[in-house]
Every structure is written in structure tokens, then in C-alpha cells.
Amino acid sequence: MIRVDRLHKSFGAVRALRGVSFDAPDGRITGLLGPNGAGKSTTLRILYTVFKPDEGSASIDGADVVTDSLVARQRLGALPHGSGLYPHLSARENVAYYARLCGLDSGVVDDHVDRIIKLLEIEDFADRRTKGFSQGQRTKVSLARALVHDPQNIILDEPSNGLDVMATRSLRELILKLKDAGRCVLFSSHVMQEVAALCDDICIIVDGQVAINDSVDGIRERTGCDDLEDAFVAAIKLVGDD
Amino acid sequence: MRTLLTVFLKELVDNLRDRRTLASALIMGPIFGPVLFAFIINLSIERSLDDAETTMDLPVIGQAYAPNLVRYLESRNIDIVAGPADAAAAAAAIKTGLYDVILVIPEAFGEQLGNAIPAKIELYSDSANTQGEKEARRARRALNSYNRQLASIRLSARGINPLILRPINIDDIDMSTPSGRSAMLLGMMTYFFIFAMLMGGMYLAIDTTAGERERGSLEPLLSLPVTRTQLILGKITATCVFMAFSLLLSLLSFYVVLRFMPLEQLGMTPNFDLRVVVAAFWLLAPFILLGASLMTLVASFTKSYKEAQTWLSVVLLAPTLPILIVSILTLRPQLEFMFIPSLSQHLILVDMIKNEPLNGLHVAISVVSTLTIGALLTWVCARLYRRESLLG
Structure with missing residues (x-):
């Protein structure tokens, strides 16, 4: 369960977030949608604790991301945008490194790593050094790395960027599997179709503010648009008119 | 502690597989120095015949x-x-x-x-x-x-x-001992050792901040349930180990090179047996922490790998400055000098090579002051690693 409450964040004169609030409950997929530069990444970065909010608060399973950040991170698996791997380590070693850093006992590290490698179908290249991996392979390994300690909450920042059709499809299946397992999945995207196909709830962020935050049907109803893309445009206009 | 060890081991494996790091740790520092040194000595032997x-x-x-x-x-x-x-x-x-x-x-x-x-x-x-x-x-x-x-x-x-x-007959009596004459020329060895040591850890120091950031692996790393202090201490420890290895290697390669050099022809008998090699290692060891944290610190301010390399080549030269100034002014070892890292190690090492009795107080001050500055810089590194702007 991820809770975001009136987050504010500025970088110099740029006000990236101006009071963003939403909840991402367990067993549901929440999509963070918005145009480029709307504040999606900044929100997620505050959630996985690499940024601190200027105002407001956020919590992961009740653990505050500022005052209790170690616990919050323990409950979390994050895939930051453009995640990089260690090129001299094999995919398996990359994943195992994160497993150990997440505090898994050395006895169970191998089990966890094997299971996640199987789940993400990366057995074929698991023992190759990650130097020269394709974008799809890299994303899969990064995902495996983020999920190796079975986190209850999963944050994915534009996970489908640079993936081909097949890779996107398997990513979608994985996200649905995580949802079925009762996990809280929060991911950002600027691709409408992807969000429409996957999400239970959608939070549209424009200019550092939440334009609309509702279930998919709720958004259709409130904007009066049947097509989600039209609804998206309508939501952006909503903020622009303020 | 376990986290620190995990980070340390990963850095060790990662860098042992990196050809560039290995080349600078094993070849550039330890081999380049002695070869250059042998070249210079041979040249001066030829000239002084x-x-x-x-x-x-x-x-x-x-x-x-x-x-x-x-x-x-x-x-x-x-x-x-x-x-x-x-x-x-x-x-x-x-x-x-x-x-x-x-x-x-x-x-x-x-x-x-x-x-x-x-x-x-x-x-x-x-x-x-x-x-x-x-x-x-x-x-x-x-x-x-x-x-x-x-x-x-x-x-x-x-x-x-x-x-x-000929109202006056001048008779020059040179009181320098063969070991003493060696010290002049061998004095530059200190710098080669420090240079080799720094080269050994340079790429690890860059990787800690600029390297991880450029690769995009820093952000996911920081989202893990470990404190940033643990991360940076693990990384600095790995840097130190590489540096210690390079230092040891360069000491040994000098030991070998000196055995094959006709130094007697120059009237020199440097005191550089294995016992001195071991003593020199422990004398220079405190500088490892200082060098590692200094390089990490400098690299943490840079925006990219390239920029870090440029700045670190300046850091490589920094330890020469005090040695150079004292050499030019031909100052004798004094208590105050022992507070200056690199200079104190240089002066004590020269005394060792001259086979002169060591001043225990000088050694103690050198070790303690160098370690203190190193610990201070490490602390600053850890502070900076907590900054938000670390992500660039």
C-alpha cells in the first residue's frame, strides 16, 4: 500500500510537484499518467527515497519515506527510469548482488535468484555478462533485480520504454501476475494504451498537480469521453483552465 | 557490516574483470615507475662515467x-x-x-x-x-x-x-656516504610509490559516484534497503584494497629492478632489502585511506566519467608538490613536516634508504596525521553521498 499526501518539490525555481496526493492500494495496478515533465518521475523518486519532499509526506506500508526510509525501502522494489546494470557481472550476479543488499540470508539468495530468473524467463542469458545486452534484456534483468526480495510494493518508472512488442507483452503479463499475488503495483507511463490495458486506477498528473485520480471507468464517466485518450486530453485541459 | 562486505566483494569482482582498472592497477603504476626509474638511472650512469x-x-x-x-x-x-x-x-x-x-x-x-x-x-x-x-x-x-x-x-x-x-691548495672532501648519495636519486621513488598506489584505485574511486551515475546503476542502488554510508564505506574499502595491492606490487618491482641496476657505479648502495620493502609498505599504508577518500571526494563533484578522469589526474600530481618544494629547498626533516601527508612519508622513506636511524616520534606523527586526514575525508565523502544532487 502506497500513500502519497500533498507532495511539494521544487528544483531551484522550477516547481516540479505542487501538492500531489493519491493512494495505490494492494492487489491493484495504479498507473501514473502524464505528459513529459509533469512530475511523474519526481513523485516516484520521492517514493523510492532518493529525493526528499519539500512539503507533504508519503509512506510505503505505513513507513514514512523520510523518517523511516530504511523500512520503506525494505518494503519496496523499484525500477528507476533507465536503470543500468554492472556490465562486468553476469545477469545472475547482478540480481544476486541486489538480493544480498536487500538482506536476504546467503542460504536463500540462490533460491530467490533462481526463482526470479525463471519467472522473468531470462534463463537463456542469465549467466552471460550484461555488457552488450539489448534494451529488453536489460529491462528484464533490472526488473528481476528489483523483485528478487519479493517486495510487497513495486514501483516501475516507464518500464516499457525501449521494449519491443513481445517484451512489452511479457512485462504486462508479469505486472498482472504481481497484481494477482496481491501486490501493490505503481507504474508511470506516457503511453495511453498501456495504461488503459493494465490499470485499475489511474492518476493523471499535469504540471505537478493531480488532474484526475479515479478508476478507469470513473475517468471515462467524469470526462464524458469513452476513449481514454480523449479523456486524457480533457483532463490536461482541465488543469490548463485553472 | 554484512552490507559493507557485500559491496566490497562485488566491487572486487567487478573491477578484477575490468581490463582498464586492472591495467592501471597492475601495469601503469607498478611497472611504469620502475621502468622509468631504471631508464633515468642508466642515463645518469652513462653520463657520469x-x-x-x-x-x-x-x-x-x-x-x-x-x-x-x-x-x-x-x-x-x-x-x-x-x-x-x-x-x-x-x-x-x-x-x-x-x-x-x-x-x-x-x-x-x-x-x-x-x-x-x-x-x-x-x-x-x-x-x-x-x-x-x-x-x-x-x-x-x-x-x-x-x-x-x-x-x-x-x-x-x-x-x-x-x-x-698556487698560494692555496683546495682539497675537496666529500662526506656523503654511498647510501646518502643514493637517497638523492632514490628520493623520487616515494612519488612513484604514491603514484602507483593512486593509479590502482583511481577507476574504483570514479566508479563510486560518476561511474555508477553514468551507467544508471546509482539510482536503483540507492533505492535498496541499505544506508548510503554502508555503500560508500564498502566502495572505499574496495578502493583501498586495490591501492594496497598496487603499492605492494610497485615496492616489489622496485626491489627487483634495483637488484639489477649497476648502482655501485654511481657510488650508491641503497638500503632497499626486503625488510625495508615491508617497512615502506606500512609507512605508506596510511596514505592509502587518504588517497582513496580524496579521489572519491574529487570524483563525486564531477558530472561524468571523463570529467572525473581529468580531475583525478590533477590529484595524481598533488602529492608531488610538497616533495618537490622540500627537494628544491633541500630542507632537512623537521617535526612540522611530519604533519604533511606524502611529505612525511617521503622524508622518512629517504632516511630508511639512507640507512639512518628512524625517529619514532616522526613516524608516529606521520601515521596518525595521515590517518586522521584520511578518516576526515572519508567522513566528508559519506556526507556528500547523502546529497540529493548526487544523482546529478
Whole structure:
């Protein structure tokens, strides 16, 4: 369960977030949608604790991301945008490194790593050094790395960027599997179709503010648009008119 | 502690597989230094070989006007060869570097000599050319002693004791010991050791911040349930281990190189046996922490790998400064100097090589002050690693 409450964040004169609030409950997929530069990444970065909010608060399973950040991170698996791997380590070693850093006992590290490698179908290249991996392979390994300690909450920042059709499809299946397992999945995207196909709830962020935050049907109803893309445009206009 | 160990082991494996890191840790520092050193020593051995042992060629114009002088020069192991046609050609030949030194004997030489008028001869050389100047000095020395010989003969012929022209007899007594003379030349070894040490950890230090950031692996790393202090301490520890390894390697390679160098020919017997190698390692070891944290600190301010490399090459030079200043001013070891890292290690190491008794207080101050500064810099690194702007 991820809770975001009136987050504010500025970088110099740029006000990236101006009071963003939403909840991402367990067993549901929440999509963070918005145009480029709307504040999606900044929100997620505050959630996985690499940024601190200027105002407001956020919590992961009740653990505050500022005052209790170690616990919050323990409950979390994050895939930051453009995640990089260690090129001299094999995919398996990359994943195992994160497993150990997440505090898994050395006895169970191998089990966890094997299971996640199987789940993400990366057995074929698991023992190759990650130097020269394709974008799809890299994303899969990064995902495996983020999920190796079975986190209850999963944050994915534009996970489908640079993936081909097949890779996107398997990513979608994985996200649905995580949802079925009762996990809280929060991911950002600027691709409408992807969000429409996957999400239970959608939070549209424009200019550092939440334009609309509702279930998919709720958004259709409130904007009066049947097509989600039209609804998206309508939501952006909503903020622009303020 | 377990986290620290995990980070440390990962950095170790990661960097052992990186050719660039290995090349700088194993080859650049430890091999480059001794090879350069051997080259310099050999050069100075060649240069300092006694003049009498080698013959030099001296082009002389107008040999026929001074047969006795020519014979005297030949007796001093100087081969007289035919030079350019005339004085003007001689000047040109010196300018173009065709000859280093040319002696011109004018036609009037014999007549002036016979009449006891100071007989003019011309020695052409270029004092800006160090190798040529050495030859010119040797020719000048030979001519001067011929001059003195003639003067003695003239005085004797007039019934005067030639010693009357030598009211003072200067006797140079060089009190430097062979080990002491070694120290001058071997003093630059300290810098090679520090250089090798820093090279060994340079790429790890860059990787800690700029490298991880550029690769995009920093952000996911920071989202893990570990404190940033644990991360940076693990990384600095790995950097230190690489540096210690490079240091040990460069000490050993110097030990080997020195055994094969004809240092006795230079009148040197450096005290650099295995016992000193071990002592030098422990003496320089405190500098590892300082170097590792300094490089990590500098790299953390840079935006990219390239920029970090540029700045770290400046850091590589920084330890030379105090050594250089003290060498130029030829200052003796003093208590105050022991507070300055790199300088204190240099001065103590020179004493070791000179086989002089070590000052325990100096060693203690050197170790404690270097470790303190290193710990302080590590603390600053850890503070900076917590900044938000770390992600760039």
C-alpha cells in the first residue's frame, strides 16, 4: 500500500510537484499518467527515497519515506527510469548482488535468484555478462533485480520504454501476475494504451498537480469521453483552465 | 557490516574483470615507475662515467699551427679530428648541431707563444646544449691544464718555483656516504610509490559516484534497503584494497629492478632489502585511506566519467608538490613536516634508504596525521553521498 499526501518539490525555481496526493492500494495496478515533465518521475523518486519532499509526506506500508526510509525501502522494489546494470557481472550476479543488499540470508539468495530468473524467463542469458545486452534484456534483468526480495510494493518508472512488442507483452503479463499475488503495483507511463490495458486506477498528473485520480471507468464517466485518450486530453485541459 | 562486505566483494569482482582498472592497477603504476626509474638511472650512469675512460672527438682547425698542443690533447684521451674549413664554418657547424665543440687555432698562435704574448685560441660551443657543454668543459679543462703546464715551464726556466702561483691548495672532501648519495636519486621513488598506489584505485574511486551515475546503476542502488554510508564505506574499502595491492606490487618491482641496476657505479648502495620493502609498505599504508577518500571526494563533484578522469589526474600530481618544494629547498626533516601527508612519508622513506636511524616520534606523527586526514575525508565523502544532487 502506497500513500502519497500533498507532495511539494521544487528544483531551484522550477516547481516540479505542487501538492500531489493519491493512494495505490494492494492487489491493484495504479498507473501514473502524464505528459513529459509533469512530475511523474519526481513523485516516484520521492517514493523510492532518493529525493526528499519539500512539503507533504508519503509512506510505503505505513513507513514514512523520510523518517523511516530504511523500512520503506525494505518494503519496496523499484525500477528507476533507465536503470543500468554492472556490465562486468553476469545477469545472475547482478540480481544476486541486489538480493544480498536487500538482506536476504546467503542460504536463500540462490533460491530467490533462481526463482526470479525463471519467472522473468531470462534463463537463456542469465549467466552471460550484461555488457552488450539489448534494451529488453536489460529491462528484464533490472526488473528481476528489483523483485528478487519479493517486495510487497513495486514501483516501475516507464518500464516499457525501449521494449519491443513481445517484451512489452511479457512485462504486462508479469505486472498482472504481481497484481494477482496481491501486490501493490505503481507504474508511470506516457503511453495511453498501456495504461488503459493494465490499470485499475489511474492518476493523471499535469504540471505537478493531480488532474484526475479515479478508476478507469470513473475517468471515462467524469470526462464524458469513452476513449481514454480523449479523456486524457480533457483532463490536461482541465488543469490548463485553472 | 554484512552490507559493507557485500559491496566490497562485488566491487572486487567487478573491477578484477575490468581490463582498464586492472591495467592501471597492475601495469601503469607498478611497472611504469620502475621502468622509468631504471631508464633515468642508466642515463645518469652513462653520463657520469669518468672522462678519462672514454675518448672524445675534438675537431681542431689549424692543427699545423700548434703540434705540441695537439699532442698534449691526444695524451688526454682526446681524439683530434679535422673540423670544418674555417672559423666561420665552425660557428655554423656548432649552430646546426653538427659538432658540439670545435677548437680553432689561428696562424699567429706559434708566434705569439714564442714571444710570450697570451696566445689566442678559440673554443666554439653552445652552452644551451647540455651534452655539448659537457664536452666543451672537458676540452676547456684540458686546455687549462696545458696552459698551467706551459706557465710552470716558463717560471722554471726563469728560476722561479712554479708553486708560487698556487698560494692555496683546495682539497675537496666529500662526506656523503654511498647510501646518502643514493637517497638523492632514490628520493623520487616515494612519488612513484604514491603514484602507483593512486593509479590502482583511481577507476574504483570514479566508479563510486560518476561511474555508477553514468551507467544508471546509482539510482536503483540507492533505492535498496541499505544506508548510503554502508555503500560508500564498502566502495572505499574496495578502493583501498586495490591501492594496497598496487603499492605492494610497485615496492616489489622496485626491489627487483634495483637488484639489477649497476648502482655501485654511481657510488650508491641503497638500503632497499626486503625488510625495508615491508617497512615502506606500512609507512605508506596510511596514505592509502587518504588517497582513496580524496579521489572519491574529487570524483563525486564531477558530472561524468571523463570529467572525473581529468580531475583525478590533477590529484595524481598533488602529492608531488610538497616533495618537490622540500627537494628544491633541500630542507632537512623537521617535526612540522611530519604533519604533511606524502611529505612525511617521503622524508622518512629517504632516511630508511639512507640507512639512518628512524625517529619514532616522526613516524608516529606521520601515521596518525595521515590517518586522521584520511578518516576526515572519508567522513566528508559519506556526507556528500547523502546529497540529493548526487544523482546529478
